[in-house]
Amino acid sequence: MATQHEHSHHEHSGSDLITAARDALVAAGEQWTGMRESVFEELARHERPASAYDIADNLSAARGKRVAPNSVYRILDLFVANNLAMRVESANAYLANTHPGCEHDCIFLVCDECGEATHVDDDAVSGGVRGVAKASRFRTRRPIIEVRGLCETCAG
Template sequence: MAAQHHHHEHSGHDLVHAAESALTQAGEQWTELRADVFGALAGHASPASAYDIADEVSAKRGKRIAPNSIYRILDLFVTNNLAMRVESSNAYLANSHPGCLHDCIFLVCDECGEATHIDNDAVSKTVRSLAEAADFKPERPVIEIRGLCAECR
């Protein structure tokens, strides 16, 4: 059995509180806009684009929020482990265990676009070791496995 990374999965208000706590502990501010962006992102079960989030936050606030502003906030969230980026679809998922550092392994369905995040420390360790053996310093490995989810098969 592969070694797994264990952590507490947050949801709902507990997830927002955990994200706020992780961001402020990292020395960043938890602003109303950042709270709105994280709330919108956390409301998605599947990956959401910055444009999806911008539309939702704009509707909530009653004024247009530029996607560039949303991208900056999402990048901050990824840097601080509050969100994960699905590279192949340029979309984001809220991290259900904010602040917990681990590599991203996604199972991405080519049919419906659903992305399931899994943790496997043995795979992460192997990928990091291979990179280091090639004299490369891995910063944030992301592995995406494309295929069909159980619903679409």
């Protein structure tokens, strides 16, 4: 995962990522339930963006009972709103934020061949986009920039 930013933040992984996500959600005044933990753990397992249906199917298989995709969507929306996950809009899929609680505008490099999505933090680019919006008297919430193409491996 490539990053370029003006400040440093810690990239979490494994159980440390789950703990950081839980702590960030609780600090935001939300509850960390068993289902939310299961959804986040499943999301964090994926190296490529995962859809709510992928997550629901995997959780259903693991639990031995059906998990509704609508429930997963609601939880993923909560995660996005609290910076625990990022949504790749063009793929309608999600990635776990490996630095929960750290806010950056989303810039994704999305491979059309293999589906890999690399999240890049570049405050200059996102600041420029916010500046254009402000000059047009548009109040931004969360700029999302996606560049579609081929990753290094697929471009061969």
